[in-house]
Amino acid sequence: MMNVQAVSSAARWRPPVHQPTLKLERDERWSDFQEVLNLLRFDGQVHGLNNDYQFRRRRLKAGQSALTMTQPFDGLYVVRLGSLKTSMTHVDGSEHVLAFPMRGDLLGFDGVCKNKYASDVVALTDCDLIKIPAAELFSPGRGCNDIERMAYWAISREIVREQATYAAFHSTKSEARVARFLRIQSERFTAMGYSPNRFTLPMTRRDIGNHLNVTLETVSRAFSALDNLGIIAVERREIRILSLDALRNFES
Secondary structure (H helix, E strand, O other): OOOHHHHHHHHHOOOOOOOOOOOOOOOOOEEEHHHHHHHHOOOOOOOOOOOOOEEEEEEEOOOOEEEOOOOEOOEEEEEEEOOEEEEEEOOOOOEEEEEOOOOOOEEOHHHOOOOEOOOEEEEOOOEEEEEEEHHHHHOOOOOOHHHHHHHHHHHHHHHHHHHHHHHHHOOOOHHHHHHHHHHHHHHHHHHOOOOOOEEEOOOOHHHHHHHHOOOHHHHHHHHHHHHHOOOEEEEOOEEEEOOHHHHHHHHO
């Protein structure tokens, strides 16, 4: 006969509540600290890397919202897979596209200042995000200063990148901005381990124009000019760069 005390104990038992730092083996819903460092291409130092730290993943379908303006800040997100669009909507209803985050980019850092996100983030393709909870960054007595160090480094990198992008796209003529945009996309795909000469743009031409502060017609005209010159070949959203040198020359 089964021991009554054992049955009673079993009845009272409840599974433990998952914490952000709980070690889970072979669970595709979680990523370890090393994977996050690799995705960010973190080149700083960590002290006694602890892969017991696990971060939950969040999966999105194309068109699904990842973050919204004024949403309370609950953490940072690292793009593991997919492409997204970050934008701001002004009071008159117009949209300005800020960036097109891809694998290894950081999302949500604009939410730290006022404890709420300052932009909308929408998935352009199916995406996989890794969440670094606010509790792991700012709570007293947090268990891993390396997480904080990594986050500050990644936030600084994104700010520097945004500054460079602003300078690059506002100091050249309209059609040259499109050429520069394609060259930068090539470099980003290269950094992710993909071909620098052939890739598919996840965003629309309207989004590109919005991002570069040029019209849709300017984007289309620039694509056609680059195609006619034999610098690129365009097939809908698929881009083949036939000469990176010529593309750079077109920027000037």
